[in-house]
């Protein structure tokens with residue numbers, strides 16, 4: 001692969017690396033997409049389920065977004081003063097998202113999550129960030145993971161991890177760091193729903209302790225509901241971060257929240273500035289995308305198609321007696337197919353064989369299912385038919401005890417998100 005000579009890891013995004021797929025079976029580069037389908041450089045067609053890891057919520061090359069971007073392209077993309085679209089998109093977010101009183105834009109999810117931590121520190125004059133979930137590559141987040149090489153120890157001492165749906169693990173951080181926690185930064189939902197009013201209790205605890213509550217809605221925003229998981233669960237954070245799903249794949253993110261906190265950015269000593277934030281093409285894409293989600297049946301569609309895939313998959317696993325080995329977890333807008341070995345650990349070989357069988361039948365299977373508005377009934381039905389064939393092969397291989405020898409290339413690896421317990 002030529003790319004390996006000039007690009008470390010041959011990717012810009014961990015989960016898109018060739019090593020995350022069954023090598024020599026999976027394509028390495030995709031060059032075209034339309035609706036729920038993509039084409040590799042050899043012209044092979046696939047039904048896409050990772051959908052670029054979530055951003056492409058309406059479908060590839062979705063007409064309303066393409067046309068809005070094409071119109072903007074005629075008029076230019078970057079200017080020496082803000083473009084008026086920034087106000088329109090900010091207003092759309094304020095109208096759609098419960099916690100949003102003011103909005104700033106960035107380019108990546110981690111711009112928003114890292115800025116949220118900085119604003120919380122500035123607002124509270126405290127340093128410690130209590131965190132759960134994946135929030136991006138910056139030091140503040142990777143300090144709490146096994147990928148902390150290159151991160152100064154001092155940064156690590158300011159980041160404390162807790163577990164989703166485990167309020168005691170968050171209480172311990174407050175007990176160990178009295179008066180020091182600036183923010184609780186959490187994904188509102190992973191592959192499990194919260195139990196025992198977890199989100200309400202996190203909300204309450206943060207308020208009692210004088211810390212800000214930040215919801216990282218990079219993945220849940222505009223997907224579980226127009227107003228994100230905070231609308232779905234009716235729990236309002238102080239600050240929320242958005243990116244995937246807001247512009248159908250164009251590079252834009254947003255941090256939105258309480259006016260008093262957001263206005264800290266007007267101070268001379270609180271700095272956030274990016275040359276490309278507020279670039280007009282992505283703002284045009286965001287406007288068209290959010291308006292489409294607001295005006296059409298997008299969110300219900302994602303729930304419906306996703307739930308059909310989850311139920312269909314789990315029925316097929318049961319049919320082959322493999323429910324202990326593999327399950328589809330999560331909820332309609334985002335689910336993940338997991339493979340386990342007999343002691344409950346992730347089974348990369350079983351996943352790789354299933355992936356191989358799906359790829360050979362034209363399904364771009366990574367385990368993640370992030371359906372878009374373009375995944376129609378016929379495609380979902382076809383996908384389940386392919387899943388049944390792949391499951392038959394897996395069942396046969398488990399019986400024969402020869403999964404590895406059926407693989408036509410090295411097995412798929414794992415991502416940081418999976419290694420930190422999020423399994424997808």
Ligand SMILES: Cc1ncc(COP(=O)(O)O)c(C=O)c1O
Nearest residue numbers: 108109110134135136216218219
């Ligand atoms: C929940 C969540 N937060 C933050 C990020 C980081 O976003 P980005 O990769 O755009 O910086 C991601 C990306 O996968 C994410 O899923």
